[in-house]
Amino acid sequence: MKNLRWILPALLIAIAAPGCILTSGQILIDFDLGTIDVTSSTGLVAEQIDLNTNDDYEEHKDKLKNIVDFAVLGTINNTGGTDLSPEVWITADLTNYTTDTEVKANGIKLWGGILVPAGTSAAVNWDTSAGLFTTAGKAMILAQATPPGDGNFTLYVLGASGTYQFNVTNGVLALVIDAGV
């Protein structure tokens, strides 16, 4: 019986030793993208993201271990005359391109896979959005979010091909970070 009294504290110490296993959480950080008007493949809008401007990110970035869930949220309104396959592309730095040719030459695809027929709207919810991210895009955000990354990147919303015209209302980028608290 003498040994039994050491079991609980020994197990607690063993588990606490690796660092923030006990003192960690999954915290949502979100960025308001507002309304994004895309007039054509040469009329893109750069959405520059500086993670450092987010209080929750600032509080936890030193103990950030992973980003475990991603979502691009909002309503996509296809105001053009053809069906739209919207995509979100990302560049690793703060950039200001206006054409999809420039974006595709310098960035990577982050998100895409839904179809918005001409003249209709599609509300993108969290569950749907989470499954449409590319592995490479998620890796780029994680690299920018964790040192030596500077927390900066730029998002572009564009059509997968052809001519397009659309807008995104109530746009949000949501990230769930796995971090010490």
Next chain:
Amino acid sequence: MKRTFTLAVLALALIAGSAQAQSVGIGVQPYGGLSFPIIQDDTGSGAVYGLRVPVKVIPMLTFEPYYLTSDLGEGEVEIGGITYERQGFNHTGFGLNAMLGSVGGTGVHFYPFVGIGKHKLERDDYPEIKETAYNFGLGLGIGATPKISVEVRGELNMVVTDDTSRKFANATVGLNYSLMP
């Protein structure tokens, strides 16, 4: 892990069988309750239920194989006045708890416990988490008869994910039936 678990159960049965003392006891305990995620913005609380098999090896030590399943509710966040929901996890797990004291019997009894198991967290469009889990908690047993008792427990369940963890506070009530003595 399943093999280890099976071997552990067999070992407990052998110990119980070889001891043949009046102190050895085996019970079966269905239980249910609520599971609350701790610092997890992307999942909600939900029902938890399962089965425990407490095996009293010596008077002050009880081992208990367990199985749990929990259907967690949606995580809800409000961003820019709009509420977004993320599908909750389906949480399942099995393992072994060790408690100081005995489960079941007449009267009122308290017992702290620790445990280890293999747990799985699943939801759509999210990488499956299948990792080691640790349990810590305190139980209160109230026995009206030698065979039947009500077991109330508060438990911290921690599923380790690399350097961090997903943690749940579980509050459960179980009905323990003593198979032997």
